[in-house]
Each structure stands twice: as C-alpha cells, then as structure tokens.
Amino acid sequence: MKNKFILLVEDNPDDVELILRTLKKNSIANEIVVARDGVEAVDFLFATGSYAGRDVSNLPTVILLDLKLPKIDGLEVLRRIRNDERTKLLPIVILTSSREDNDMITSYKLGANSYVRKPVDFTQFSEATKALGLFWLIWNEPPPIIL
Amino acid sequence: MDVRTPHKRYRLGLVTQLIILVAIVTMVIGGILGIVLTNTSANTLKQDVLRNNLAQADLAAQFASNYVKAVQASARSFASRPSVVQAELADTPEKLQLELSQYLQIQVALDSISVYDTQGIQRASGVTNATTIGQSFADREWFQQAVATLQPYGGIPVKSRTTGKPVFPYVVPILDEQGQLRGLVTCGISLGTLSDAIVNINYGAGTRASLNDLRGGGIIIAHVDPARILTAVSGKNEAITRLLAGERGAIETRSSGGEMDLIGFTPVPDLPWGIMVITPRSTALAPINSMILKSTLITLISILVVGFLGGFFMLRITRPLLKLRDAARKLATGESGYRVRLTQRNEIGELGNEFNRMADALTEKELQLHNRALQLEQSNQELEAFAYSVSHDLRAPLRSIDGFSQVLLEDYNDKLDAAGKNYLQRVRAAAQRMGELIDDLLMLSRVTRYEMKQEKVDLSALAGEVTNELQKAQPELKVTSVISGSLTANGDAHLLRIALTNLLDNAWKFTGKHPDARIEFGATQKDGQTVYFVRDDGAGFDMEYADKLFAPFQRLHTASEFPGSGIGLAIVQRIVHRHGGKIWVESEVEKGATVYFTLD
Numbered sequence: 065m066k067n068k069f070i071l072l073v074e075d076n077p078d079d080v081e082l083i084l085r086t087l088k089k090n091s092i093a094n095e096i097v098v099a100r101d102g103v104e105a106v107d108f109l110f111a112t113g114s115y116a117g118r119d120v121s122n123l124p125t126v127i128l129l130d131l132k133l134p135k136i137d138g139l140e141v142l143r144r145i146r147n148d149e150r151t152k153l154l155p156i157v158i159l160t161s162s163r164e165d166n167d168m169i170t171s172y173k174l175g176a177n178s179y180v181r182k183p184v185d186f187t188q189f190s191e192a193t194k195a196l197g198l199f200w201l202i203w204n205e206p207p208p209i210i211l
Numbered sequence: 212m213d214v215r216t217p218h219k220r221y222r223l224g225l226v227t228q229l230i231i232l233v234a235i236v237t238m239v240i241g242g243i244l245g246i247v248l249t250n251t252s253a254n255t256l257k258q259d260v261l262r263n264n265l266a267q268a269d270l271a272a273q274f275a276s277n278y279v280k281a282v283q284a285s286a287r288s289f290a291s292r293p294s295v296v297q298a299e300l301a302d303t304p305e306k307l308q309l310e311l312s313q314y315l316q317i318q319v320a321l322d323s324i325s326v327y328d329t330q331g332i333q334r335a336s337g338v339t340n341a342t343t344i345g346q347s348f349a350d351r352e353w354f355q356q357a358v359a360t361l362q363p364y365g366g367i368p369v370k371s372r373t374t375g376k377p378v379f380p381y382v383v384p385i386l387d388e389q390g391q392l393r394g395l396v397t398c399g400i401s402l403g404t405l406s407d408a409i410v411n412i413n414y415g416a417g418t419r420a421s422l423n424d425l426r427g428g429g430i431i432i433a434h435v436d437p438a439r440i441l442t443a444v445s446g447k448n449e450a451i452t453r454l455l456a457g458e459r460g461a462i463e464t465r466s467s468g469g470e471m472d473l474i475g476f477t478p479v480p481d482l483p484w485g486i487m488v489i490t491p492r493s494t495a496l497a498p499i500n501s502m503i504l505k506s507t508l509i510t511l512i513s514i515l516v517v518g519f520l521g522g523f524f525m526l527r528i529t530r531p532l533l534k535l536r537d538a539a540r541k542l543a544t545g546e547s548g549y550r551v552r553l554t555q556r557n558e559i560g561e562l563g564n565e566f567n568r569m570a571d572a573l574t575e576k577e578l579q580l581h582n583r584a585l586q587l588e589q590s591n592q593e594l595e596a597f598a599y600s601v602s603h604d605l606r607a608p609l610r611s612i613d614g615f616s617q618v619l620l621e622d623y624n625d626k627l628d629a630a631g632k633n634y635l636q637r638v639r640a641a642a643q644r645m646g647e648l649i650d651d652l653l654m655l656s657r658v659t660r661y662e663m664k665q666e667k668v669d670l671s672a673l674a675g676e677v678t679n680e681l682q683k684a685q686p687e688l689k690v691t692s693v694i695s696g697s698l699t700a701n702g703d704a705h706l707l708r709i710a711l712t713n714l715l716d717n718a719w720k721f722t723g724k725h726p727d728a729r730i731e732f733g734a735t736q737k738d739g740q741t742v743y744f745v746r747d748d749g750a751g752f753d754m755e756y757a758d759k760l761f762a763p764f765q766r767l768h769t770a771s772e773f774p775g776s777g778i779g780l781a782i783v784q785r786i787v788h789r790h791g792g793k794i795w796v797e798s799e800v801e802k803g804a805t806v807y808f809t810l811d
Contacts, residue, residue, distance in 0.1 A: 078611035085618065132603050161603040161610075163653070184606055184646030186614040186639070 068201055069095035071124035073105040073141065074159075075133050079182070083128070086190045092197040097124065102136025105129075106144055109151055123154060126200035129176075131160040131167055139170055146175045153207035155200060233521045234514050241510035245503065253499045257473060260495045261461035264475030264488040267414050269459075272479040272486045275409055275422060275433075279365075279482060282320045282400050283381050287363060289314055289324070290383035290396040299326070299385040299394035304334040311337035322401040323373045327354070329392050336373055343373045348397075357382040357395055365482065368402060368424050368432050368441060377402040377441045379424075379432065402440055406433035409486070417494030421487045422479070425455055432484070450474040454485035463492065531559045535566055547574045591660070598656045605649055613642040648764070651778035655763060658785050663703040670698045670743065673708055674732040677715050688723060695733035698743065700810045702790045707810075710786040713779040714745040714806055720773050721804065722749030740809055748803035757796055783808070 070087075074080050080098055087096065099105035105127075107113035111120045127145070131138035138158065145151045157178040158171045168179055180196065183189050289295065298306050304326040315324050315337030325336040331349030333341075348354050353366025366380040378399030385394045409422050410433055422433035429444035429451060444451055449464040450472075459477040466472045471492040478485045531553045538551035550570060553563030616635045619627070627635070671694055678692045700707065715730065722728030731746040752760075752767045759765045761784040766777040783806075787794040791811035798804035 076607055076611075078614065079607065082610070082614040082618075161606040162599065163602060163650075164599060165657075182606070182610060184609045184613055184649075185643050186610065186617040189610060189614065190617075 067095060068125040069097060070197070070201070071097050071099065071105065071108065071127045073099045073102070073127060073133065073138065074130045075100050076130075079130075082186070082189065083193050086193040087197050089190075090194040090197065092194075092201060094125075094201055101134040102138065102141045105133075105141050106136065109145065110148065120150060123151065125206055126155045126157060126196075126204075128157050128159045128196070131158060131162055131171070139167075139174060142171065142174045142176060155204065155206060157196060157200065159196075229525045230518050230522050233517050237514045237517050238510065241506075241513065245506050245510065248506070249499060249503050252502065253496055256495060256499060257463065257492070260473045260490050261463070261475060263415070264418065264473060264490060265459075265461040265477065266475070267412070267418075267420070268475040268477040268486050268488040271409055271412060271420055271422075271488065272477045272484075274412075275405070275484065275486065276480040276482055278320070278405065278408065279379070279400065279479075282318070282398075283363070283365070285318060286321075286324070286381055286396065286398045287383050290385060295326075295396065296385055300387055302328065302393070304328065304394055306335075308335045311335055312339065313337075318398075320400055320404055321398045322376050322378050322403075323371055323399040325373060325397055327395040327397060329358075329394060331358075331395075333373075334394075338373050341373050346372070348372070351380070353380045353382045353397065354395070357384045358392065361386060361390070361392060367426055368430055370441060371399045374399065377432075379405070402432050403437065406437065406440060409433040410435050414488055415490070417497075418488060418490040421489065423451075423454070423485050423487070424483060425478075425485050426483050429455065448472070448474070450476045450487055451485075454478065454487070466491075528559065531555060531563065535563065538566060538570075542570055542573065547577060594656065594660065598653060598660070601649055601656075602653055606646060609642045609646050609649075613639050613646075616642070648776060651776045652763070655778060655782055655785065658706065658709065658782050659789075661703075661706060663706065663789060665701055666704060668700050668702050668704045668707050670700055670707065670711070671696055671732070673704070673711050674715065677708070677712050678730075680712075681715060681719050685719065685723075688719065689727040690719065690722065691727065691729045693729065693731040693733070698732075698734050698741075700741075700743070700790075702810050706786045706789065710783045710808075711745075713783045717779055717806075718745055718747035718749065718804075720749075720775065721751070721768075722747050723773075725749060740811075742807050742809055744805050744807045746803065746805040751798040751800050751802050751804045753800055754798060757798070760796055761794070780806075 072080065072083060074083070084096060084098075097108065099108055103113070107115045108118070109120075109123070111118040129138050129141060133141070136144075138160070142156060142158075145154060145156065155177045156175070157180060158167075158176045159180050159182060160167065161182050163181050171179055178196075180192055183192065292310075294310060295307060298304050307326055311324050311326065315321055318324070321337075323336060323338045323341075325333050325338070325341070325343075327333055327348060331347050331351070331354045333344050333346055333348055336344055351366070351369070353364055356364045356366065361384050363381070363383045366382065368377060368379045370376070371378040371380075376399070379402055380397055380399055382395055382397040384392055385396065387393050406422070409420055412420065414420055419435050420433070421431060423444055424430045424432050431439050431442055431444060434440055445467055448466055449462060450460075453460060453462075454476050457478055461473075461475040463471055463473050466489075473490045473492055473495050474487050476485060476487040534551055534553060538549055541549040547570070550567045551563050553560050555563070616639045620632060620635050624632075674694050678694065682688070682690065682692075711732075715732070718730045719728075722730065725748070729748050732744070733746075734741050734743045736742070750768065750773070756767050760767065761780050763781040764777045765781075766775070784794050787808045787810065792809040794806065794808040796804060796806050
C-alpha cells in the first residue's frame with residue numbers, strides 16, 4: 065500500500081503557495097506533487113519525459129487540475145487522463161478561476177468528478193481547499209486499482 | 212436549395228384575363244351604344260313617319276274635299292241650268308237625254324248622271340244605252356234623304372245600278388217657285404277615279420292611303436285594292452275608332468292583320484269621310500334594322516380586332532414581365548449573379564434596368580451583410596476571449612493580494628500594529644470588492660452573449676416565484692406583493708427571470724427601510740403595446756439623475772445606505788433590449804419608483 069498523495073496541477077506559484085499552506089495548516093500532511101503545466105502533469109502520470117522511469121502504478125488519490133495552463137491546457141490533460149485505461153477512473157477535481165458555462169459543461173462531459181471555482185476571498189478559498197483535501201483524502205473511497 | 216421553382220399554371224393568365232376584359236368592355240359598350248342608338252333612332256324614325264303620315268293625310272283629305280266639292284258644285288250648276296229646270300217643271304225630263312250625255316262626257320269625275328221624277332223613277336240618263344230608265348230608285352237612301360230634306364245630298368256610296376260601278380251618289384233636288392219638289396238630278400261620282408287619284412299619290416315606300424265613308428260604321432271608298440272598295444271597314448283599329456269620333460291624329464296601333472302600323476288619320480273637311488295614311492312599322496323601321504345588323508357586325512369586328520391587337524400588345528408587355536418574374540425567382544433562390552436582358556426602349560426596358568440595378572445593390576448589400584456578420588462573429592469571439600480572461604486572469608492576482616494579506620495577518624500578527632492590521636484588512640476588502648465587480652461584469656457580459664430562446668413565458672408566475680424567494684430570504688420584511696394574474700410574454704424564460712429578479716430585488720431593497728411596503732407587478736396598454744411595470748413605494752430617487760440609472764456601476768444611493776454594485780438595472784436594460792423592448796423609470800424621492808418595460 066503506497067502513500068496517498070495529491071497531484072496539484074497549477075501554474076500560478078501564488079496559488080500553489082496558498083493551497084499548500086492551507087493544506088498544511090489543516091493537518092493534511094500527505095505528499096503533494098505539483099505540476100506547473102499540462103505537459104509536466106501528463107509526463108508525471110504516464111512516466112514520460114522528465115518523469116521517465118517513475119512507477120506508473122503509483123497514482124495520486126486525487127488530481128486538483130487548473131484549466132488555464134501553459135503548453136497543454138487543463139481540458140486536454142483531462143481528456144488524455146480519461147482516454148488512458150490506467151488513469152480512466154482517477155478522481156479529478158477541476159480547480160479554476162473560470163465560471164464560464166462552457167468550461168463547466170466540457171469538464172463534466174470529459175469526466176471531471178467535481179468543479180470548484182477558486183474564490184477571490186482567501187477565507188473562502190481556504191475553506192474550499194480544506195474541504196477538498198478532507199473529502200478526497202479521507203472520506204472518499206478511491207476506485208480499486210485495476211492494473 | 213431548389214434553384215428553379217417550376218412555373219405555376221394559372222387558371223387564367225394575365226394575357227387571357229386582359230383580352231377577356233377588353234372583349235367584355237367592348238361588347239358592353241357596343242351593346243349599350245347599339246341599344247341606345249337603335250332605340251333613339253327607332254323612336255325618332257317612328258315620330259317622323261307618324262308626322263309625315265298625318266301631313267300626307269291632311270293633304271289627301273284637303274284634296275279629296277276640294278275634288279268632291281268641285282264636282283258637286285258643277286253638278287249643282289248643271290241642275291240649275293234653265294233647260295234642266297224647264298224640263299223638270301214640264302215633267303219632260305226625257306228631253307234632257309242629250310244634254311245629260313254631253314255633260315257626262317266632259318265631267319270625267321262622274322260615272323253617271325240621271326234625272327228622276329218625284330217618285331224616284333229614272334226618266335233619263337247620261338249613260339249611253341242605260342237599261343235602268345223607267346226603273347224606280349225610290350228605295351235608294353239618297354232619294355229618301357233628298358225627298359225628306361229637299362236639300363242637295365251626298366249619299367252613302369253604293370254600286371251604281373246604272374253602270375254597275377261604285378259611286379258616291381250626289382243628288383240635287385229641283386224645286387218649283389213654291390218650293391215643291393219637281394224632280395231630281397243625281398250624279399254618281401266615280402269612286403274608281405277618286406280612289407285612283409287618292410291612292411296613286413306617292414306616300415313613300417310601303418305607305419298606302421285609305422279613304423272611308425264614316426257613316427254606318429265605315430265603308431271603304433278608296434283603297435289600293437279596288438276589290439275592297441265599298442266593303443265595310445273590317446277589324447276596327449284605334450285609328451278608325453278615333454276617326455269615327457271625328458278626331459285627327461297619328462298613332463301606332465295594331466292592324467287587323469296583327470302587325471303594328473303607323474297611321475296618320477284625319478277627317479275630310481265638309482264630308483262625312485276620313486282618310487288614313489298607313490305605314491307598317493316593319494317597313495318604317497327597316498332602315499333601323501339594317502343599321503342594327505351593320506352595327507352588330509362592326510362591334511363583332513371591333514372585338515376581334517381589339518382582341519388581336521390587345522393580345523399582341525399584352526404579349527409584348529407580359530413577355531418581359533415573365534422574364535422579370537423568372538429573374539426575381541432566380542435572385543430569390545440565390546443566383547445573385549443573374550441579370551435580366553430586356554431590349555425594350557420603354558418603361559418596361561427601364562424596369563428591367565432598374566431591376567438589374569436593384570439586383571446589383573442587393574448583391575452588394577449581401578456582401579456587406581456577409582462581411583458584417585463575419586466582423587460580428589469575430590468581435591463576439593473577442594468578447595468571449597475577453598470575458599474568459601477577465602474571469603480567469605484578473606481574478607488570480609486578486610486572490611494573491613487577498614491571500615497573502617491574510618497570510619501576513621496570520622503569520623506576522625505580532626509584528627504588526629493595529630494600524631497595519633487595519634490597512635491589510637482594507638487591502639483585503641478592496642480586493643474582494645473588485646472580485647465582486649468582476650463577477651458583475653461577467654454577469655452582464657453573459658447576459659449579452661447568452662443565446663436566446665423564444666417561448667411563451669408566464670411572467671406572473673415568474674414574479675410570484677421570485678417574490679417567494681425574496682420573502683424567504685428576508686422573512687423580517689413586511690411587504691404586500693400585488694401581482695397581476697396571467698401576464699405572459701414571448702421571450703427567453705431564463706433572461707426574463709434574471710430581469711424580474713433584479714427588478715423585484717431592487718424594489719425589496721429600496722423599501723427595506725419602510726415599516727411596511729407595497730410592491731406591484733402589472734401591465735398597462737400604451738399605443739397598443741403592453742407595458743409591464745414593477746412599482747414600489749420605497750426610497751425612490753430624484754428624476755434628475757434618471758438617465759444615469761442604467762449605466763453599469765452607477766448608483767444613486769451610497770453603498771452604506773443600500774448595498775449593491777449598481778449592475779442590476781444595467782443587466783435588466785440589456786435583457787429588455789435583447790427582447791427588442793424599451794425600459795424607463797419614473798420616481799420621486801421617498802415616494803417610490805416604477806420601472807416600466809416593453810418586450811416586443
């Protein structure tokens with residue numbers, strides 16, 4: 065049994081910092097892997113590129129995925145994850161500033177499990193992050209590993 | 212797309228309709244003209260014939276009268292010859308035989324002349340070898356009349372016993388000095404001669420005359436048919452009746468033969484006679500009938516000619532029109548390059564040119580429209596991109612500002628004094644407010660970009676739902692809501708709900724400071740259009756600033772008085788405009804406000 069960990073795909077270092085801080089503050093001590101763009105996220109998951117040689121079967125418990133990302137955007141990352149048998153069932157939470165209807169609809173269509181909009185108000189943002197961490201790491205039963 | 216719509220088959224084409232129209236008009240006009248002309252001419256002609264016949268009758272009557280009177284005067288003069296009187300007085304009329312013969316020879320108007328004694332015995336006659344000498348004529352009407360009156364007398368026409376010919380007997384009594392009847396001279400005025408004289412006058416084609424003795428119901432004395440002389444006037448018509456009554460006139464009447472006659476009739480002066488000049492109507496109107504025949508022929512020929520000419524010209528007119536129709540059809544079905552070619556140098560040719568010019572303009576407009584649509588699509592895409600970036604990129608730094616301010620407040624709490632903490636709180640508040648403003652802007656943009664659906668929306672029900680939500684959210688407020696029933700509109704339910712929510716929310720907000728409030732949603736009619744309104748009796752505003760009300764983030768009250776960003780009415784205005792409607796406000800400070808809007 066491997067350790068549970070979160071994959072945070074987020075290009076904004078401020079957001080990364082604030083999210084990490086909030087999770088730590090709320091005693092969610094699990095490992096958090098941060099990917100700064102879509103390519104990095106995909107490389108990590110499928111052990112390619114700079115992550116070549118990584119154990120592919122070691123998958124995150126949940127992915128927090130921003131939509132607006134350099135190189136490959138969040139929706140494309142989501143599509144690739146859902147198109148691969150190994151990651152098909154991975155829980156994915158879209159964590160984004162966008163509240164555009166199109167983004168929400170496409171995300172859910174592509175198989176996102178949740179859609180959370182980052183509030184401007186940091187107090188609310190902290191609440192949301194904390195709740196997410198608690199829910200996905202503690203309360204949610206992840207899908208059984210198929211491979 | 213179907214490029215060529217098949218030609219429609221009309222029940223009656225334009226050409227046929229026009230030809231039929233022209234034919235009908237020609238026939239009607241020709242017919243009316245014919246009838247009027249015929250009637251007028253027939254009447255005129257009849258009147259002419261009647262007048263003419265009467266004049267002829269007058270002339271003939273005068274002639275007959277003069278003729279007979281001259282003969283009678285001559286007869287009286289003969290009777291008063293001394294030799295004649297002497298012989299009678301001596302009762303030797305046989306001696307007059309020679310004188311009678313001589314007189315009869317010179318007096319051609321007479322058939323006979325004889326002398327009689329007082330007993331009516333014929334004693335001598337001017338007729339050569341008369342077989343009647345010695346016979347009694349006492350049974351004759353003229354004899355009895357002369358004996359009774361002792362006056363010269365014209366008797367009822369009879370067939371002469373002496374000659375066997377029809378005569379008008381004229382008897383002159385011969386009296387002695389004591390006035391005693393001594394004998395009679397009677398002459399038979401020849402009706403054959405008289406009749407010839409009367410009948411042979413040329414009265415005009417088909418016109419004849421008839422002379423009658425009117426005594427005893429009428430006896431014919433002169434007639435074209437000699438056999439009818441001395442016969443009774445048969446089948447009395449109105450002219451005869453009136454002649455018998457002594458009248459003169461001209462009438463149209465039915466003859467015994469059944470046909471209509473035009474008759475002029477007049478009594479003969481000084482004689483118990485009447486004369487008629489008769490023209491059968493068919494003869495009189497014969498010229499008219501030939502005129503009718505001619506005019507009918509002319510009308511028919513006119514119709515044929517007009518029809519042919521009309522058809523020819525109609526074809527000339529309609530053929531280019533059909534071309535134009537086809538061209539219009541081609542244009543309509545998308546062949547924007549199609550142009551019509553009309554060579555006529557007239558209005559139709561001009562029409563073709565104008566049509567082509569219109570088609571050019573249309574093509575150009577189409578191109579412009581296409582470009583405009585492309586531009587519009589592009590700017591929409593840009594707007595979309597802008598909204599996306601606002602939503603995403605502008606919010607991220609705000610989150611950092613707010614987040615790190617909070618981090619400062621938490622992690623460096625002991626190093627900050629009260630003022631520093633307060634400033635950081637203000638930084639956070641400003642960042643959060645900006646976040647709200649961005650959200651409002653996004654809302655406005657979303658309302659603008661939203662793809663509308665047209666459906667029937669129950670505005671009354673919608674207002675009821677929104678009111679319930681507002682009451683639930685603010686249970687402490689006492690608001691009387693008046694919502695007119697069954698107000699519907701064609702529009703987008705989602706957008707209209709947003710609009711009503713904003714309007715009613717405003718109403719609740721601005722009446723919030725009154726202990727009780729009345730909020731009304733209803734509609735009135737203005738210029739045939741439904742005007743909806745939301746009315747409150749709340750804070751209201753000064754109408755001087757009414758024009759600022761619909762601009763985004765414009766507020767007429769401070770945020771501390773009434774919270775809000777000032778985007779609500781801007782959103783409502785966009786929604787109303789997207790429905791093709793208008794929106795305006797009426798208000799007075801502390802007397803409430805009414806927002807009116809239409810939805811076309």
